[in-house]
Amino acid sequence: MEKTEKKKKSKGIRANGLVFEIIAITVLGLYSFTLLFALGWGIIISLKDIIDFTLNPLGFPAELRFENYLNAFKELKVEVAWGEGRRTIEFLELLFNSILYVVGCTLISTYTHLTCAYVSAKYPRWITKLMHTIVVVVIAFPMVGSLSSGLVLLKATGVYNNRLMYFLYCGGFTGTNFLIYYSAFKGVSSTYAEAAKIDGAGHYTIMFKIMIPMVKNLLTGMMLLAVIGYWNDWYTAMVYLPSYPNISYALYKFQFNTNNSVSSVPVQTAGCMLVMLPTLLIFLVFRNKFIGNISYGGLKG
Amino acid sequence: MKEHTTDVSLNVAFSKKNKKKQKILEDLFVASIVIWPLLLFVVYWIGGNITNIMLAFQEYNIEEQSFTFLPLNRIFTNFTRFFKEFSGTSGMGVMFGRSILYWFITFVMLIPHILVSFCIHKKVRGAGAFKIILFLPSVISSVVWIMLYRIFVEYGLPVFLGWFGKKISISLFMNSDTVFGTLVTYGIWLGFAGGLVLYTGAMSRIPPELVEAGKMDGMNTWQEFWLITMPLIFPTVSIGMYTGIVGIFTSSPSTYTFFGGNAPSETYTFGYYFFVMVFGGQKTPVNFPYASATSLIFTAFAAPTSLLLKHLCEKYGPNTEF
Numbered sequence: 150m151e152k153t154e155k156k157k158k159s160k161g162i163r164a165n166g167l168v169f170e171i172i173a174i175t176v177l178g179l180y181s182f183t184l185l186f187a188l189g190w191g192i193i194i195s196l197k198d199i200i201d202f203t204l205n206p207l208g209f210p211a212e213l214r215f216e217n218y219l220n221a222f223k224e225l226k227v228e229v230a231w232g233e234g235r236r237t238i239e240f241l242e243l244l245f246n247s248i249l250y251v252v253g254c255t256l257i258s259t260y261t262h263l264t265c266a267y268v269s270a271k272y273p274r275w276i277t278k279l280m281h282t283i284v285v286v287v288i289a290f291p292m293v294g295s296l297s298s299g300l301v302l303l304k305a306t307g308v309y310n311n312r313l314m315y316f317l318y319c320g321g322f323t324g325t326n327f328l329i330y331y332s333a334f335k336g337v338s339s340t341y342a343e344a345a346k347i348d349g350a351g352h353y354t355i356m357f358k359i360m361i362p363m364v365k366n367l368l369t370g371m372m373l374l375a376v377i378g379y380w381n382d383w384y385t386a387m388v389y390l391p392s393y394p395n396i397s398y399a400l401y402k403f404q405f406n407t408n409n410s411v412s413s414v415p416v417q418t419a420g421c422m423l424v425m426l427p428t429l430l431i432f433l434v435f436r437n438k439f440i441g442n443i444s445y446g447g448l449k450g
Numbered sequence: 451m452k453e454h455t456t457d458v459s460l461n462v463a464f465s466k467k468n469k470k471k472q473k474i475l476e477d478l479f480v481a482s483i484v485i486w487p488l489l490l491f492v493v494y495w496i497g498g499n500i501t502n503i504m505l506a507f508q509e510y511n512i513e514e515q516s517f518t519f520l521p522l523n524r525i526f527t528n529f530t531r532f533f534k535e536f537s538g539t540s541g542m543g544v545m546f547g548r549s550i551l552y553w554f555i556t557f558v559m560l561i562p563h564i565l566v567s568f569c570i571h572k573k574v575r576g577a578g579a580f581k582i583i584l585f586l587p588s589v590i591s592s593v594v595w596i597m598l599y600r601i602f603v604e605y606g607l608p609v610f611l612g613w614f615g616k617k618i619s620i621s622l623f624m625n626s627d628t629v630f631g632t633l634v635t636y637g638i639w640l641g642f643a644g645g646l647v648l649y650t651g652a653m654s655r656i657p658p659e660l661v662e663a664g665k666m667d668g669m670n671t672w673q674e675f676w677l678i679t680m681p682l683i684f685p686t687v688s689i690g691m692y693t694g695i696v697g698i699f700t701s702s703p704s705t706y707t708f709f710g711g712n713a714p715s716e717t718y719t720f721g722y723y724f725f726v727m728v729f730g731g732q733k734t735p736v737n738f739p740y741a742s743a744t745s746l747i748f749t750a751f752a753a754p755t756s757l758l759l760k761h762l763c764e765k766y767g768p769n770t771e772f
Contacts, residue, residue: 165670165671165672166670166671169572169574169670169671169672170574170575173569173572173574174574174575174576176569177566177569177574177576177580177584178576178580180584180642180643181579181580181583181584183639184583184584184586184587185583187595187598187599187602188586188590188598190598190602190606191594191598191601194601202605203605206605206606206609207606207609207610261486261487264483265483265484265487267483268479268480268483268484272476272479272480274477274480276480276484276488277480277484280484280487280488283491287495288689288693289692289693289756289757289760290753290756290757293696293699293700293745293746293748293749293752295498295502295505295741295742295745296724296725296728296729296741297502297505297728297735297737297738297739297741297742297745298498298499298501298502298505298738298742298745299494299498300728300735300738301501301505301517301735301738302493302494302497302498302501306493317486318490318494320486320487320490321487321490321491321494322484322487322488322491323491323495351475351479352475352476352479353479374588374647377588377589380591381590381591381592381593383591383593388729397591397593400591400593400594400597401593401707404593404596404597404600405710414601414605417597417601418597418598418601421593421594421597421598424591424593424594425590425591425594428589428590428591429586429589429590432582432585432586432589433582436581436582436585439585439647
C-alpha cells in the first residue's frame with residue numbers, strides 16, 4: 150500500500166517536472182527565436198540592395214551586395230570639435246579610440262575594484278571596513294544622479310575630454326563589482342598566503358601570485374564583461390570624451406545620418422554588423438567564462 | 451642560564467620589532483592600494499554631491515559664464531520652479547505617470563528574469579544553447595538592437611501583418627498613441643532575460659543537498675522554486691528591488707538612443723526630460739542649477755523609500771545567508 154503511494158508520488162513529481170520542462174523550453178525557444186531572427190534578418194538586410202529591401206523587406210536578397218559593408222566602413226565617421234576648428238574621425242581612428250578606451254578603462258577599473266576588495270576581505274582594519282561600508286551605503290542609499298554637477302566637477306578637475314584623466318577616473322571602488330570580488334576573496338582560504346608569508350613573500354607577491362590566481366575564473370568573466378561593456382559604451386564618448394569618439398558612438402550617430410549613401414537601411418545595418426562583430430566573437434570564444442561563477446552573496450547593510 | 455635568559459629577551463625584542471615592521475609594511479601595502487580609489491570617492495562622490503547641493507542654489511550667469519549663488523530672497527527659485535511646473539503644467543503630471551508606469555514595468559520584469567534564470571539553472575533541455583542566446587542582448591550594443599528593432603517595426607512589421615490581412619497606416623514610431631508603447635515593448639523584449647549572470651550565479655550557490663532532501667520528501671519543481679530557490683536568492687533579488695526605486699526618476703525606455711534629443715513628447719519620462727535639459731539642445735549650463743535642484747527633490751523621495759523597502763525586505767523577507 151505504502152509502496153503504491155510512493156510510486157504514485159514519484160510519478161506525479163516526474164510529470165510535474167516534464168510540464169515544467171515543456172513550458173520552459175517553449176518560452177525560452179520562442180524568445181530565443183526572436184533574438185536570432187532579429188540578428189539573422191539584420192545580416193540578410195545588410196546584403197541587400199536598397200530597392201530589393203524596399204520591395205521585399207522580409208525576403209532573401211536577390212543579389213548579395215557586399216559593397217554595403219564597404220560603404221559602411223567608409224561612412225562610419227564622426228565630426229568633432231578640435232581646438233579652434235573641427236575634424237573628422239574616420240573608421241580606423243574610431244577603432245583605435247575604442248580599443249584604447251576598452252583597454253584603459255577595463256584595466257584600471259578591474260585593478261582597483263579587485264585590489265580594494267582583496268584588502269577589504271583579507272586585511273581587516275578600520276579603513277578597509279569603512280570601504281566595504283561605503284560600497285554598501287552607496288548601493289543602498291540612492292542619490293538621484295545629477296549629470297549637471299558631474300559635468301561641472303569633471304570639467305573643473307580636468308577629466309572632461311581628457312582620455313588619460315578619464316582612465317584614472319575609472320579607478321573607483323564603489324561599484325557592485327567590489328562586492329562580487331569581496332565575496333570571492335572571503336571564500337578563499339588564507340593558508341597558502343600564510344605559508345608564502347613565512348617563506349618571506351611580500352604582500353604584492355602574495356596578492357598577485359597566490360590570491361588573485363585563486364579567483365582567476367571569476368576575474369576572467371568579469372574582465373570579459375567589462376571589455377564588452379566598454380566596447381558598447383557610446384554614452385561616455387558622447388558626454389565626457391566628445392573629442393575622442395569611439396566606434397559605438399559613431400554607430401549611434403550613423404542611424405541619424407541623412408546623407409544619401411548612409412541613410413539607406415542596408416548600409417546602416419551593415420554598419421551594425423561591423424560594430425557588433427568583435428564583441429560577438431569574444432563572447433562566442435569565451436562563452437563558458439561568462440555565466441555561472443559570478444555572484445554578490447548576501448548584501449547586508 | 452643567564453646567557454639563555456638574554457637570548458630569550460633578545461628574541462622577544464627582535465620578534466616585537468619584527469612584528470612592528472610587519473605591521474608597518476602591511477599598513478603601507480593597504481594604503482598603496484586604497485589611496486587612489488578613496489581619493490576618487492572623496493572628490494567625485496562626496497564632492498559631486500556637495501557640488502550638486504551648491505548648484506541647486508545657484509544660477510548661471512551667461513555674460514560671465516559662471517555660476518553664482520542666488521540672492522537670499524530667491525534662494526529656492528530652482529526648487530519652486532519644479533513644483534510650479536509640476537502642478538501647473540499638465541505635461542509634467544503625464545510625464546510623472548509615464549515614469550511610474552515604465553518603472554513599474556521594469557520592476558515586474560524581475561519575475562521573468564528570475565524564472566528564466568531558474569530554467570537555465572535547472573538545466574532544462576538545450577539550456578547550454580539557450581544560455582548563449584539569452585546572453586546576446588548583453589553582448590551586442592543596444593544601438594544595434596535598437597536599429598534592428600526600428601527597422602523591423604517600420605519595414606518588416608507592416609509586411610508581416612499584411613500576410614494576415616492587417617494594415618498599419620502610419621509607423622508605430624510616428625503615431626502618438628503607439629510610440630511610447632513601442633519603446634516599452636522594445637524594453638520588455640530585450641530585457642526579458644536580464645539579470646541572467648547575477649541570478650544564475652546566486653542559484654549556483656544553493657547547496658545541492660537541500661534540493662536533494664526536498665526531492666526525497668516529494669518536492670516538485672515549482673515547490674523547489676518557491677520553497678528553496680526564491681528564499682535563498684532573495685538577498686540578491688531584494689538589492690535589485692530597492693536600488694531600482696531611483697529608476698522612477700532616471701530611467702527611460704532607451705528614448706535617447708531611439709530619437710536623440712528630438713523624441714516626441716509622448717515618450718518623455720523624467721529620466722529623458724532632465725537628461726535632454728542638461729545635455730541636449732544648446733548644451734549650455736543654464737539649466738544645470740534647475741536639474742540639480744530636481745535631483746535633490748527626487749533624492750528626498752527616493753532615498754527614504756528605498757531605505758524603507760530595504761528595511762521591509764530584511765524584516766519580512768526570507769532571512770537567509772548561505
